[in-house]
Amino acid sequence: MKKRYLSTGNEACAEGALRAGCLFYAGYPITPQNELIAYMAVHMEGRGGVFIQSESELAAINMVLGSSAAGVRSMTSSSSPGISLKQEGISYMAGCELPGVIVNVMRGGPGLGNISAAQSDYFQATKGGGHGDYSVIVLAPANVQEMFDLTFDAFALADKYRTPVMILSDGMLGQMMEPLEFDEEIKPQGIIEKPWAMTGAANRSAQSIKSLYLGDGALEALNTKLQKKYEHIRTAECKSELYKCDDADIVLVAYGSIGRIARSSIDDLREKGIKAGLIRPITLWPFPYDEIKKVSKKAKKVLVIEMSAGQMVEDVRLAAEDDSKISFHGRTGGGVPTEKEIVEEVKELYA
Amino acid sequence: MPKFEKPRSMKDVATHYCPGCGHGLIHRLLCEVIDDLGVRETTVSVAPVGCAVLAYDYWDFDTMEAPHGRTPAVATGLKRVMPDKLVFTYQGDGDLAAIGTSEIIHAGNRGENISVIFVNNGVYGMTGGQMAPTTLKGQTTATSPHTRRVEKEGYPLKITEMMAVLDGVAYLERTSVDSYANIIKTKKAIEKCFRAQLEGKGFSMVEILSPCPTYWGMSPVESMERIRNEVVKEYPLGVIKG
Numbered sequence: 001m002k003k004r005y006l007s008t009g010n011e012a013c014a015e016g017a018l019r020a021g022c023l024f025y026a027g028y029p030i031t032p033q034n035e036l037i038a039y040m041a042v043h044m045e046g047r048g049g050v051f052i053q054s055e056s057e058l059a060a061i062n063m064v065l066g067s068s069a070a071g072v073r074s075m076t077s078s079s080s081p082g083i084s085l086k087q088e089g090i091s092y093m094a095g096c097e098l099p100g101v102i103v104n105v106m107r108g109g110p111g112l113g114n115i116s117a118a119q120s121d122y123f124q125a126t127k128g129g130g131h132g133d134y135s136v137i138v139l140a141p142a143n144v145q146e147m148f149d150l151t152f153d154a155f156a157l158a159d160k161y162r163t164p165v166m167i168l169s170d171g172m173l174g175q176m177m178e179p180l181e182f183d184e185e186i187k188p189q190g191i192i193e194k195p196w197a198m199t200g201a202a203n204r205s206a207q208s209i210k211s212l213y214l215g216d217g218a219l220e221a222l223n224t225k226l227q228k229k230y231e232h233i234r235t236a237e238c239k240s241e242l243y244k245c246d247d248a249d250i251v252l253v254a255y256g257s258i259g260r261i262a263r264s265s266i267d268d269l270r271e272k273g274i275k276a277g278l279i280r281p282i283t284l285w286p287f288p289y290d291e292i293k294k295v296s297k298k299a300k301k302v303l304v305i306e307m308s309a310g311q312m313v314e315d316v317r318l319a320a321e322d323d324s325k326i327s328f329h330g331r332t333g334g335g336v337p338t339e340k341e342i343v344e345e346v347k348e349l350y351a
Numbered sequence: 352m353p354k355f356e357k358p359r360s361m362k363d364v365a366t367h368y369c370p371g372c373g374h375g376l377i378h379r380l381l382c383e384v385i386d387d388l389g390v391r392e393t394t395v396s397v398a399p400v401g402c403a404v405l406a407y408d409y410w411d412f413d414t415m416e417a418p419h420g421r422t423p424a425v426a427t428g429l430k431r432v433m434p435d436k437l438v439f440t441y442q443g444d445g446d447l448a449a450i451g452t453s454e455i456i457h458a459g460n461r462g463e464n465i466s467v468i469f470v471n472n473g474v475y476g477m478t479g480g481q482m483a484p485t486t487l488k489g490q491t492t493a494t495s496p497h498t499r500r501v502e503k504e505g506y507p508l509k510i511t512e513m514m515a516v517l518d519g520v521a522y523l524e525r526t527s528v529d530s531y532a533n534i535i536k537t538k539k540a541i542e543k544c545f546r547a548q549l550e551g552k553g554f555s556m557v558e559i560l561s562p563c564p565t566y567w568g569m570s571p572v573e574s575m576e577r578i579r580n581e582v583v584k585e586y587p588l589g590v591i592k593g
């Protein structure tokens with residue numbers, strides 16, 4: 001039976017993880033993701049799982065490395081500065097091919113920045129983040145419901161591809177309250193055997209989990225294997241939402257909470273007689289290059305809107321064939337592009 | 352006459368360790384203990400970054416890697432979701448007493464029911480014999496060319512003594528592999544360390560003073576003498592807690 005709740009994005013994310021069968025969570029307090037760690041502290045043990053408030057972000061991600069190696073669905077969460085610290089562990093997870101979910105409730109940077117919402121970790125999330133040639137799947141929810149849904153999906157994706165998956169949210173999405181609906185009977189999806197797990201060498205030979213490959217050509221072979229996997233993910237897992245793009249003269253590209261603000265500005269613009277549409281990437285890696293290419297071909301203008309100095313816009317430029325069509329509107333350091341701001345910007349472009 | 356055979360828990364391969372290195376010896380001891388306890392099939396260990404990084408090539412039980420120093424955090428994740436397994440870390444002094452100081456102290460303080468085999472040879476062997484937190488006063492290394500001067504490089508870190516004040520820590524002992532008698536004591540200490548975990552007592556650790564002939568610039572025999580004559584003065588042997 002479907003039930004409705006009033007939930008913050010952070011709590012919806014935590015509940016989505018628990019419903020997906022996450023049985024291990026380690027985290028460290030940082031604003032604006034504190035509702036998430038607190039929710040896990042309250043609910044994890046009652047659901048039969050393990051909750052640890054770790055001594056550091058480094059310890060948290062490495063505890064996840066261990067529990068995931070044991071074959072258990074595992075998660076950690078933080079906000080921007082904390083995610084920087086986790087990059088070492090994420091790189092090891094990618095190299096060791098260990099699944100796991102990492103939530104980044106983004107705040108303003110660089111440095112300590114501030115605690116208001118931002119989207120300035122796009123590069124870090126989608127271009128690797130840590131050392132080495134690797135990618136993590138990056139999912140960008142745009143409302144409280146998607147904080148639940150995409151986190152729920154993230155665990156199945158992580159297991160399927162034996163890879164870390166990141167939920168790229170922001171302080172606004174994390175802390176806002178909205179209705180959340182899910183089936184009380186919902187069961188974890190995509191549960192698969194994990195014969196590689198570190199469960200003891202009983203009835204099989206001893207095995208190891210590692211990212212160290214010293215032999216001649218051995219590390220290149222691992223990288224080739226990883227790249228093949230990434231190529232497959234690119235073709236199979238790309239997701240975006242298109243809104244009124246069919247006849248659009250001007251196409252907005254925005255993700256996450258800005259995707260949602262941009263969506264409301266589309267209706268406003270249409271009422272004013274401007275044929276606007278929106279592409280909202282849901283997977284930021286893999287990035288929906290093909291969709292953007294297709295839609296931008298037909299459109300006269302493409303406007304990218306972000307809470308950053310311009311990061312995703314680089315991927316949009318890669319996707320669109322005609323660079324001259326593209327413009328960018330961004331706010332940083334806690335500035336949020338409003339619906340009105342977006343409408344004004346479009347009107348200017350349209351004039 | 353009893354035959355001298357490889358422990359079941361040890362793979363029948365040659366190790367990459369330098370002649371006279373303590374790692375091979377310590378590997379053998381802990382493998383013997385695992386055989387004696389009959390826990391090979393329920394053991395999961397975490398190998399360090401350092402000379403023993405390839406331990407999984409030598410041990411015939413499940414072993415995973417950890418980023419440098421994060422070893423106890425990885426072991427925490429493993430043990431919490433598999434409380435019935437014997438989970439231990441194998442760490443050098445750089446891994447445990449420098450870059451991983453935070454992880455080891457907090458694993459101890461939480462009373463994580465894991466075991467730690469801490470191999471202290473006073474240098475970073477893997478990277479070329481640089482100074483470690485445990486390097487002795489007056490010792491010359493690649494990065495303490497003017498010797499370790501306490502006024503600039505600080506003092507040898509007695510991390511095992513530091514761990515003793517933590518309530519979550521159940522058992523701590525420092526041993527050495529410099530003589531037959533001490534090798535037997537080391538084996539006994541490893542057994543006590545693992546038993547503490549199997550009995551659910553909390554965090555347990557054995558610090559083993561071990562030779563690195565290569566970066567001590569000594570023969571294997573001289574290295575053992577150095578442990579006996581110099582190293583134990585800074586790091587006295589015996590049960591520290593438990």
Ligand code: SF4
Pocket residue numbers: 367368369371372373374402472476477562563564565566
């Ligand atoms: S460098 Fe030292 S610690 Fe490393 S293998 Fe050689 S002797 Fe052993």
